[in-house]
Amino acid sequence: MTMSASVRSEQTEPAGVRRYRTRRRLVEQVRRKKSGGERWRLVIARAPLYKDSDPMDFDAIMYVTIAARPELERGMAGQGSRPLSTVSGRSSCSPRRSFTGSDRRSAMDPFATATETLTVLRARKASAIELLELHRKRIARHNPELNAIVEPDFDRARQAAEAADRRRVAGEDAPLLGLPMTLKESINVRGLRTTVGMPFWKDARVDYDAPVTARVQAAGAVVMGKTNVPQMLADWQSSNPVYGRTNNPWDLARTPGGSSGGSAAVLAAGLTTLEFGSDIGGSIRVPAAFCGVYGHRPSDSVMPRSGQFPFPPMPNSALAMAVLGPLARSAEDLEAALEVAAGPEVGEDVAWRLTLPAARHERLSAFRVAILPALDWMPLDSEIATALEALASRLGRLGCTVKRAQPEGLGDHREFFALYLTLLSAITTARMPVEQRRATAETMRTRDDEWSRATQRGIEAGAPDYLLWIGRREQIRAAWRAFFREWDVLLAPAFFTVAYPHWDKPTPATPESIRKTLDVNGAPALETLGLFYPAVATVPGQPATAFPVGRTRAGLPMGLQAIGPYLEDRTPIRFAALVARELGGFTPPPRYAAD
Structure with missing residues (x-):
């Protein structure tokens, strides 16, 4: 999403969403300032949570801590010269519920995080x-x-x-x-x-x-x-x-x-x-x-x-x-x-x-961030690609080491993706009756391409083949271990497009359904290709945290994934949390x- 698109979306979104975004922005600004060691005092930010017509309407009392400097108080309030304690949609209203503590919103806010709740x-x-x-x-x-x-x-x-x-x-x-x-x-x-x-x-x-x-x-x-x-x-x-x-x-x-x-x-x-x-x-x-x-x-x-x-x-x-x-x-x-x-x-x-x-790391600027290289054969929604590039640029300006890189030996990922499809089909058809497995393989044969052939191999293979594929998977895992000696996270799309319209997918698959395409940048893309970006973390068994990065011009959410080192799950999670503090998170x- 471009900056102009982001601004337009904020201007047109409902007041309830704007209030939510404002409260979250204040809290995240506080968190960033808090790490700087400034002195703190308690102030109250009052903002209506619900529409006036809603019977559950009450003012949210949000206590936040801010540096004890008037100019910072005014700046964080985002209300000109008015101190944060006077910012209110209806300052004369008495709240039904108030509470103490920092970085918390209404006790009855259905969009509070689990941690806040x-x-x-x-x-x-x-x-x-x-x-x-x-x-x-x-x-x-x-x-x-x-x-x-x-x-x-x-x-x-x-x-x-x-x-x-x-x-x-x-x-x-x-x-x-x-x-x-x-x-x-x-x-x-x-x-x-x-x-x-x-x-x-x-x-x-x-x-x-x-x-x-x-x-x-x-x-x-x-x-x-x-x-x-x-x-x-x-x-x-x-x-x-x-x-x-x-x-x-x-x-x-x-x-x-x-x-x-x-x-x-x-x-x-x-x-x-x-x-x-x-x-x-x-x-x-x-x-x-x-x-x-x-x-x-x-x-x-x-x-x-x-x-x-x-x-x-x-x-x-x-x-x-x-x-x-x-x-x-x-x-x-x-x-x-x-x-x-x-x-x-x-x-x-x-x-x-x-x-x-x-x-x-606990500071975003300390992260060494690899960006998964683009692939000629793999389509990607242009707005997701723009969001990824924008985040990479922002991270670079913040001091992160940012570069396009990937584990050694993956090349153009075709062999890697074929291995994933083979393993996936072997695993997911393991409990099928023999006749159903054969019928599934016959269906896949009606679509003769490298991805359908990879799927067929998994359906029809025996135990020796499976053990060989697991061995190849272990080689890939070793490459990822070496990769994360130099990098902390690898950024990639979570999927190659945004949420798409419903369609009636039959079970079991049919020759028609395995040819299903999705619209990506105005062109048809085989639905099977949607497995690629998830597979990047799945095959080597790496931890991967999906996080939001804004919305498209049509208002649909976009998401990326931060892939981290094996058994270091806190690293990609912390990266996603720090990105949210910098750019905003859930809306x-x-x-x-x-x-």
Whole structure:
């Protein structure tokens, strides 16, 4: 997005969004100034959160700390010579709820980050029951058109919230105590359905919790339900015969992404505070980019992989490349989620322990940032390319080392991408009956190109072939280890275009559906190519954090990914957090920010 486009979008966005952006900008300016060691004092910034006509309308009392210099106070307020304490949409109104502490907004703000919400809970300025009720009402109001939360569990959520409040009164605390959140439908929650959108599993209720479910609940989270997915998690849409189609909060006619599309949609619309999804083909990063939120694909082995699909409680056949990971409205929330859920697989936790190292840097200017080189054969939306270049230029001006670079041996990535498609098809067809595998291979043969042939190899191969491909993957991983001795993150697009219009994708695939194209810069591009940018991190098992970088001229979110060193997940997460402080982060969709 060009600067002029960004300015135009701010001028035309609704007042509720502008107020939100102003509050976030003030907080981020404070954070940057705070690191400079200035003296601080407390002032109040009052801004209406809701439309005047909304019965829930009240003034938000946001306490921020600023340097005790009048000129800085005036500058941060952005209101000429008026001090920050007098900036108000309706200064004569008394707030219904006020609280103390820095960098926090309204106790009942549905777009607060999980970290901010936990701060409010710990200060006992809102109860778990109140926050659950806030989200339940928003879900009742907005979910009918989004169709994102498909397995609600409010009765048990209320019990969990009441228990959290009792613990809080007793002086107890836990990392997520009282936090309302949701989980992807494919992640098992005892007593709820896990169908992955397949009609033959429409009544499949599981009797155990996935490790990630057990860990967030043990940390005190209030799980409100589960969010929608595509059939067998095999699409960048989230539509299936069991639950129907999920829509993008930025444009209901478009996909929110997949397979964790419901996850990203509920976060963007302010219906939950935190989510966990899964990712093998960009299923966390693509929805995050499509909906303008944050998503983290952890390093291989950082999170347990078991507990997905209505299978026995053991690691699934996608052990090689699939991971579970968090989605949120801020990068800081991603790190908080990992603190709770990261750790060994069930059975290995009797001995192994996981201690993720600290981020390599705490200052953005200290990062060594590689930019993935452009490829002649790989299309990329021009506005995403412009956003990537603009960020690279900005980072350079801030003092970062910035250069186009990639691990040695990847070349033009064709061989690398073919290996990914081969491994992906081998993994995802492993449980298919023999006849279904043969039929799938025959379908792929109707589209004779290098990518369909790579997919066929994975479907038809045997164990010796698979072991050879895993060996090649290990060589690629070694190249990435060497690469990150010189670099801290590699920046790349999260996907090759923005959220696209819904289309009816059949399951199983047909000769017509495997020829599906998407519009990229006015030209058709094979949908299969959308797997390329996610694969860059998936094949070597690197951690990758998707983060928003503004919107297109049409108002759709754009996202990039920061790929980091193996097992150094905090490094790309911290990079994304620092970029947000410099350029801005999540912005709520106007349709849902107004109430």
